[in-house]
């Protein structure tokens with residue numbers, strides 16, 4: 253398959269997108285695709301730059317065997333559009349913010365991550381101000397979309 257460079261984007265880069273980063277990277281490696289898929293994550297906001305993921309995201313992911321504690325938040329930049337073949341937002345608001353900084357000639361895939369999932373939801377809800385179940389729901393959606401994206405990348409023409 254063609255090399256893919258995938259960037260997951262949410263608001264703070266401490267809950268949803270680092271979860272997607274860790275889950276997708278792990279599942280890609282389990283499918284023997286570590287050498288052909290590069291993964292990163294970023295936030296559209298700068299509030300948490302340099303911070304590790306939220307401890308609730310780290311714990312919920314660890315329960316399912318995904319390590320997130322080495323990740324550090326950064327802000328998405330216009331240069332990301334030169335680096336990544338797929339830039340996937342967790343919700344419509346962050347997709348709008350990405351479109352606002354995207355070069356008009358970006359030839360990669362800029363869209364919602366859940367477009368690759370088989371579920372009725374279109375957005376990964378922000379779990380930051382809610383309870384622990386929100387973090388599990390993020391993992392459910394992220395795993396679902398990750399399997400769909402892995403399948404799509406392997407089916408894509410060379």
Ligand code: 4NP
Nearest residue numbers: 262263264265266267268380
């Ligand atoms: P995330 O969640 O976008 O999934 O990382 C949030 C984290 C922090 C804040 C908002 C959302 N915040 O307002 O600080």
